[in-house]
Amino acid sequence: MQFAFTVSFHFIFPAFSIGLASYLAVLEGLWLKTGRELYLDLFRYWLKIFAVAFAMGVVSGLVMSYQFGTNWSVFSDKAGGVIGPLMAYEVLTAFFLEAGFLGVMLFGMGRVGKGLHFAATLMVALGTFISAFWILSVNSWMQTPTGYEIGPGGQFLPGPSWAAIIFNPSFPYRLVHTVIAAYLTTALAVGAVGAWHLLRDRQNAHARKMFSMAMWMAALVAPVQIFAGDAHGLNTLEHQPAKVMAMEGHYQSHPHGAPLYLFGIPDDRTQTLRYAIAIPKASSLILKHDPDAPLAGLDTIAPDKRPPVWIVFWSFRVMVGLGFAMLGLGLWSLLARARKKLYDWPWLHRAALVMGPSGFVAVIAGWVTTEVGRQPYTVYGLLTTAQSRSPIAAPAVAASLLAFILVYCAVFGIGVWYILKLMNQGAHPHETGPEQDERAPIRSAGITPGPHQHAAIEDMGEDSGAGAVT
Numbered sequence: 279m280q281f282a283f284t285v286s287f288h289f290i291f292p293a294f295s296i297g298l299a300s301y302l303a304v305l306e307g308l309w310l311k312t313g314r315e316l317y318l319d320l321f322r323y324w325l326k327i328f329a330v331a332f333a334m335g336v337v338s339g340l341v342m343s344y345q346f347g348t349n350w351s352v353f354s355d356k357a358g359g360v361i362g363p364l365m366a367y368e369v370l371t372a373f374f375l376e377a378g379f380l381g382v383m384l385f386g387m388g389r390v391g392k393g394l395h396f397a398a399t400l401m402v403a404l405g406t407f408i409s410a411f412w413i414l415s416v417n418s419w420m421q422t423p424t425g426y427e428i429g430p431g432g433q434f435l436p437g438p439s440w441a442a443i444i445f446n447p448s449f450p451y452r453l454v455h456t457v458i459a460a461y462l463t464t465a466l467a468v469g470a471v472g473a474w475h476l477l478r479d480r481q482n483a484h485a486r487k488m489f490s491m492a493m494w495m496a497a498l499v500a501p502v503q504i505f506a507g508d509a510h511g512l513n514t515l516e517h518q519p520a521k522v523m524a525m526e527g528h529y530q531s532h533p534h535g536a537p538l539y540l541f542g543i544p545d546d547r548t549q550t551l552r553y554a555i556a557i558p559k560a561s562s563l564i565l566k567h568d569p570d571a572p573l574a575g576l577d578t579i580a581p582d583k584r585p586p587v588w589i590v591f592w593s594f595r596v597m598v599g600l601g602f603a604m605l606g607l608g609l610w611s612l613l614a615r616a617r618k619k620l621y622d623w624p625w626l627h628r629a630a631l632v633m634g635p636s637g638f639v640a641v642i643a644g645w646v647t648t649e650v651g652r653q654p655y656t657v658y659g660l661l662t663t664a665q666s667r668s669p670i671a672a673p674a675v676a677a678s679l680l681a682f683i684l685v686y687c688a689v690f691g692i693g694v695w696y697i698l699k700l701m702n703q704g705a706h707p708h709e710t711g712p713e714q715d716e717r718a719p720i721r722s723a724g725i726t727p728g729p730h731q732h733a734a735i736e737d738m739g740e741d742s743g744a745g746a747v748t
Contacts, residue, residue, distance in 0.1 A: 280679040281349055282649075284341050286642050287686055291335030293641045296410055296457065297464025298328045299403040302383075304491075306399050310392060315707070316487055322387075322711035323484075324468075327700050329384055329712060332376075334693045338686070349675075353656050353666035359435045360426055360443060361416045368412035376405035384712045407457065414456055418449035420657050421648070422517045434657065447517055451510040452648075458503045459644065462604060463637025465495035470634025473627035475704045480621050484705040489630070490620060497608030504601055508564070514651075515565055518658060520579050521651030524590040526561055527551045528575040535559035536573035541595070544588040549576065585653045589646065597643040600636045607633055 302324055309317035346354045354362075382390060382398035390398075425442025429435045436443060469492030475485035515522045523529075527539040529549040538560030542551040559569035566573070576584050607629055614620045652658050656666040 280675055280682065281342070281345055282646075283679065283686075284338070284345065284682060286645065287690065288335065288338040288342060289641060289645055290638045291331050291338060292406070292410070293460045293463050293638065294467065295328060295332045295335055296406045296460035297462075298324060298331065299399075299406045300461065301464055301468065301491075302328060303396075303399050303403045306396050310396060316483060319484060319705050319707060319709035320487060322709040323700075323705035325384065325711055327697055330693055330697055330700075332380070334690055338690065341682070349668055349670070350656075350666055351668040353661065356432060356661055356666070357420075357434045357657060359429070359433050360419065363436070364412055364416045364419070364444070368409055372405045372409035372412065375408065376402055379405070387711055410457055410460070411453060414453050415444050415446075415449055417648075418452050419443055419446050421452075421652055422446045422448040423657050423660060434660075448510075448513055451506070451513045455503070455506045455510045455644075458499060458506055459637070459641050461495065462499055462503060463641055465492045465499070466604065466607075466630075466633050466637040467635075468492040469496065469630045471701045471704070473630035473634075474701070476621055476627050477624060477631070482704070484707075486621050488705070489627075490615075493608065493611035493615070493620065493630070496604055497612050500601065500605040500608045504605060507598075507601065512565065518652060519574065520576065520583065520585060521590065521647075522565070523574070523576045523579070524585045524587045524651055525594040525647065526565075526573075527554070527587065527591050528561070528573060529587070530577055531573065531575040532562070533572045535570045536561040536565075538564065542591075544591045546584075546587055583654065585651050590651045593643045593646040593650070597640050597647060600640040600643070603633065603636060604640075 302321055305317050305321040305324070308314070309321060379398040379401040382395065383402050386395050386398060423434070424446045425437045425439055426434045427437050468488050472485045472487075472489030472492060475482050476489055479485070511522065511525075526536070527542055527544055528536060529544075529551060535558070537554075537556035537558050539551060540555045540557065542554035542556075545552055562571040562573055563569045565571075576587070610626055610629065611620065614623050614626050620626075654662050654664065656663050
C-alpha cells in the first residue's frame with residue numbers, strides 16, 4: 279500500500295512532463311518557423327508549468343529509489359543483477375541529458391542562440407522519452423521476464439544477451455501504450471486550459487490556439503491509443519492470461535465463446551460476477567477474433583495464484599471508459615471544426631474542461647490494472663510479492679505511510695495549487711518566461727527601478743546569473 283501510494287503519486291508528474299516537453303518543442307519549433315509571437319507566448323507560459331511539474335516528478339521519484347532498499351530489500355537482492363543496470367542506464371542517459379539541458383531550456387532564452395535553445399528543448403523532450411524507455415523496460419521485464427539466468431544464491435543474473443532482457447515480449451506494447459497515454463494526458467490538460475479561457479472570452483487568441491492544438495491531438499491520437507491498447511491486451515493474454523481473466527471478470531471458463539461483461543460486481547469469495555451485464559460471445563470476438571473461440575477462466579488458475587479481481591476489473595473499466603470518452607471528445611471537436619464552430623460551442627468547451635483531469639485518472643487506472651493484475655508476483659511466475667518484501671513490522675510501515683500522506687499532501691498539494699493558479703491566469707501577449715522572471719527580482723517584488731538603475735540591474739543579472747537561478 280505504501281509503495282502503491284508513492285508510485286501512483288509520482289506517476290502523474292512524468293505522465294504530464296513527457297507530453298509537455300514534446301509540446302514545448304513543437305511550440306518553439308513553430309515559433310522559429312513562423313515567427314509568430316503567439317507561439318513564443320505559449321512556449322513561455324507552459325515552460326513555467328513544466329518546470330514545476332518536472333521538479334515535483336523528480337522529488338517524488340527519489341522516494342521510490344530508497345524504497346527499493348527499505349521496502350523491497352529481498353527483491354533488490356534477487357533481481358538487482360538485472361534491474362540495477364537498467365535503472366543505472368536511465369540515470370546515465372535520460373537524467374543526465376535532462377539535467378544538462380534543462381537549465382538552458384529554462385533560463386537560456388536570450389542568452390544563447392535560438393538554434394541552441396531549440397536544441398536544448400529537443401534534448402529535454404528526448405530525455406523524458408529515454409527515461410520512459412528504461413523505466414518501462416524494467417517494469418516490462420518484471421511482467422514478462424526473459425534473458426535471465428538463475429545464480430547460485432537464487433539471484434536473477436543477465437544472460438548472454440541484454441537485448442533479450444531490454445526488449446522483452448511485453449516491452450514494445452507497454453512503451454507505445456504508455457507514451458501515447460502521456461501525450462493524451464497533456465493534450466487534455468492543455469485543452470482544458472484553453473476551454474476554460476474560451477468560456478471567458480471566445481476571442482482569446484492564445485486560448486484558441488491551445489484548444490485547437492489539443493483537440494487535434496485528441497482526435498488523431500485517441501483512436502491510435504485504442505488500437506495500441508487492444509494490441510497490448512492481446513500480448514497480455516499470451517503472456518499473462520490470469521491478468522486478462524481478471525480484467526474480463528471471467529471466473530469460469532467458456533468453452534463455446536466468452537461474453538464481454540460490461541458491468542458487474544466481482545465476488546472473489548464465491549468466484550462469481552454478480553449482477554453482470556454482458557454481450558454474448560463479444561469477449562471471444564475481441565480477444566480471439568472468433569465469437570465461438572473458447573476462453574479459459576480463473577477456475578484454471580490455482581487459488582493462490584489469482585489476482586484480486588475486483589480491483590483489476592474496475593480499474594480496467596475506468597481506463598477503457600475514459601479512453602472512449604477521449605475519442606468521443608476528439609470526434610466532437612472534428613464536427614465542430616468542420617462546421618467552423620470550434621470556438622463557438624460552449625458545451626464542447628465545458629466537456630473539454632471536465633475531461634481535463636481524465637488523462638491522469640486513466641493513467642493511474644491503467645497502472646493499477648498492470649500492477650495489481652500481475653499479483654501475487656513481483657517477477658511474474660518466478661518471485662512472489664510476499665517473498666520480495668523487507669522484514670519490517672506492519673506498524674512501522676503504517677507510521678511511515680501516514681507520514682508520506684501528510685507530507686505529500688502538504689508539499690505537492692501546494693505545487694499542484696500553484697500549477698492550477700498559473701493555468702487560471704492563462705497565457706498573455708508578451709508572456710514572460712523563467713529567464714525573464716529571475717532577471718528582474720526588483721520588478722517582481724513590486725518595485726519599479728528608475729532610469730539609472732536599469733543598467734545596474736542588467737549587470738547584476740549577467741554577473742550573478744547562477745546565484746539568481748539558485
